[in-house]
Structures are given as structure tokens and as C-alpha cells.
Amino acid sequence: MSFPLSISTPGRICLFGEHQDYLGLPVIAAAISQRIRITAEPTTRPEVRLFLPDIDAEERFSLATLPLTYRQDRDYFRSAVNILLREGFRFSTGIQGEIRGEIPINAGTSSSSALLITWLAILTQFADNPQTLAPEKLAELAYAAEVLEFGEPGGMMDHYATAVGGVIYLESVPKIHLESFQPQLGAFVLGDSRQPKDTIGVLKHVKFGMLRAMEKIKQHDPAFLLTTYPLEAADEYRSILTPDEMALLKGNLSDRDVLREALAMFKTGTVDHQRLGALLTIHQTSLRNAKRVSTSKIDRMIDEALKAGAYGGKINGSGGGGCMFAYAPEKPEAVAQAIERAGGKAYIIRVDQGVSVLPQPLPVED
Numbered sequence: 001m002s003f004p005l006s007i008s009t010p011g012r013i014c015l016f017g018e019h020q021d022y023l024g025l026p027v028i029a030a031a032i033s034q035r036i037r038i039t040a041e042p043t044t045r046p047e048v049r050l051f052l053p054d055i056d057a058e059e060r061f062s063l064a065t066l067p068l069t070y071r072q073d074r075d076y077f078r079s080a081v082n083i084l085l086r087e088g089f090r091f092s093t094g095i096q097g098e099i100r101g102e103i104p105i106n107a108g109t110s111s112s113s114a115l116l117i118t119w120l121a122i123l124t125q126f127a128d129n130p131q132t133l134a135p136e137k138l139a140e141l142a143y144a145a146e147v148l149e150f151g152e153p154g155g156m157m158d159h160y161a162t163a164v165g166g167v168i169y170l171e172s173v174p175k176i177h178l179e180s181f182q183p184q185l186g187a188f189v190l191g192d193s194r195q196p197k198d199t200i201g202v203l204k205h206v207k208f209g210m211l212r213a214m215e216k217i218k219q220h221d222p223a224f225l226l227t228t229y230p231l232e233a234a235d236e237y238r239s240i241l242t243p244d245e246m247a248l249l250k251g252n253l254s255d256r257d258v259l260r261e262a263l264a265m266f267k268t269g270t271v272d273h274q275r276l277g278a279l280l281t282i283h284q285t286s287l288r289n290a291k292r293v294s295t296s297k298i299d300r301m302i303d304e305a306l307k308a309g310a311y312g313g314k315i316n317g318s319g320g321g322g323c324m325f326a327y328a329p330e331k332p333e334a335v336a337q338a339i340e341r342a343g344g345k346a347y348i349i350r351v352d353q354g355v356s357v358l359p360q361p362l363p364v365e366d
Helices: 076-086 111-126 135-148 157-164 199-220 231-239 241-270 274-291 294-306 332-341
Strands: 005-016 027-043 047-053 057-062 096-099 165-170 177-181 189-190 312-316 322-328 345-349
Touching: 005 057, 005 096, 005 111, 005 157, 005 231, 005 274, 027 111, 027 157, 027 189, 027 294, 027 345, 047 076, 057 076, 076 111, 076 135, 076 189, 111 157, 111 177, 157 165, 157 177, 157 322, 157 345, 165 199, 165 241, 189 294, 189 332, 199 231, 231 241, 274 294, 274 312, 274 322, 294 312, 294 322, 294 332, 322 332
Parallel strands: 047 096
Antiparallel strands: 005 027, 027 096, 027 165, 047 057, 165 177, 189 322, 189 345, 312 322
């Protein structure tokens, strides 16, 4: 293998299933063409030195004494090394490299997971006992390094979506079940509201509100299952739930059914593009009205995108800020301009491949 080595990983959007994974329901996500890239080479000195010109920063630490001690919360560069040590990898030399990215940061597009996937792929190539790991294995290791190592909440959607690429369907209950698809989809437009996400505030209402509702329902009806209960029968529980809890129940049942319709479409391999957009908008209606995770600015960005020709759109990520996206296979440029007029930062994106080794330019002969 020639050096330097360059590895790239995409960000992701959650197509369907927002705020469903912690209820034991599946999600559908897609890798996007906004990516992060690490270009690196081995060094004889046992030290990691990574330059991050996009944010004018540098990451530097010694590999002389292992395992590494964490210096801060979410110390992902070091946690990745420690996770690999437990997997049997050894590091007696060092790594020097550069990190550049196009993925909006802290905006719900999985920039941290994409970074970890890329860093793990680099580390496994430059270890004393190098290996090329499958994307699914990189996803598992990234989940361990990002979530388990620091006791963070979160599922594996981000890690599988960015590592595997394409469109993925992920079940986490009763066990991990992953399916991947390569549907022929047109352009999306990602819109960054540039509003910081309020993840804690959102979860307080959405997650814990729904868990309280589920507890009340179970006391009333021990046989209740969120996976099978029909949406049209939800009013049966109106007398035991608060209005907010009732809205959350109906919203989650609607989102479950929307995801199932989209999954059936992806499984057939034939996409009805107008219907796909409509399903995104139905999902957004639930996220806005029942779960209340959207913002007035994001609502405006979505409305303007639809007026400009998008087939549908929704907020992306946990909500309370961050990004939205619109499905715009016909007029992506016009939709991007509309999102910018509404105050967002727009990126025309496509569904993209997962973690990839980038080809290096051939040496120039004298």
C-alpha cells in the first residue's frame, strides 16, 4: 500500500424512524455525500499528531504508554486506540495526518460517528498487525468508542449508516438486524438551520413522555405492543393519557407505519419518488405537532423547500435545531436557493457509499 493513506466516511440523514429506536422500533437512514476524510502516514515516533485545519486545531498525544488516559469527555481519538487494544491490535509506531470534512458539525448529521469510523479505519491499517475490517465491524467498534466507553445514550444507527453506506434498515430489538439497499434516488437538499440542537430538552419531552405513556398503557393493558397496535385504535387510551401523551402515542404509531411503507418500497427496488417525499412530510408533521422537536425556522425552511419543488422534507436528528432535508430530485438548485432565503445553509447531496479508501494520485515522473 502506498502512503499517505486517505480514508473517507459519509455523514448521514435519518429518513424514517426519528425518536423510535429507544422505543424498540426500527429506523431507516441514508449515507450522504457530505464526508469527512483523514489522510495519514506512519511515523517512527510513537505519537499521534493530527491537524484539523477546518477548525484550526491539532490533536497530539503519545502512544508510548498504553492504554491511554482520557483528557476530556468524548475523547474519541484516544478511545478508539483503547478499544482496538482490547481487540488485540498493537501500536509501537505513530501516525501523522490531516482531517478535513464537509459534514455540518453538531447538526444531527453524524459528524462524530463518521470521524470515528474513519479514524478506526486508519488505525487498523497502521497497527503493528494491520487488518482491513468490514464496515459492520468498524460500526460496532465506533459504537463502543463513542457510546459505551463514555456511558453516553444512543443507538447504533449513526455508526452503521456511515460505515455501511447506501440506505440501511436497522432493528435493535430483540437483537441487531441490518439490511442495506442501493435504491435509485435523486438529489436531496440538506439545510443547516445553524440553530444549536437542544437534545436534552427534546428528550425530556419526547422520550420520557412516551415512556410514561407506555407505562400507563401497560398497567391498563399488559398485552399492549407498540409494534402491532393499530393507529386507528389509539383513542381507546384517551381516558388514561394526558393530551401530550396521547399525541406522542399517535405520533409514534404513525411514524412506525410510515417507515414500514417506505421499507416495502425499498425492498421491491422500485421507488415512487412522489410518495417517498409525501412520507417524509407525514413524518415531519408528527415530529412537529406530536413530538414538538421542530423549530419555527426549520418549519419555514421546509415550507419554502416544498414551494420550490421538493417532493417532501423533514427535520433531521434529535431536533430542537440542527438540520432539515428535502427530497428534490427535479429542482435541487431551486430548493437549495429557497432554503438559503429562509436563513439556512444549503447543501445538495446524494445517497453515497460508506467508508472508503480513496485512490492516491500517481507519482509524477521526471
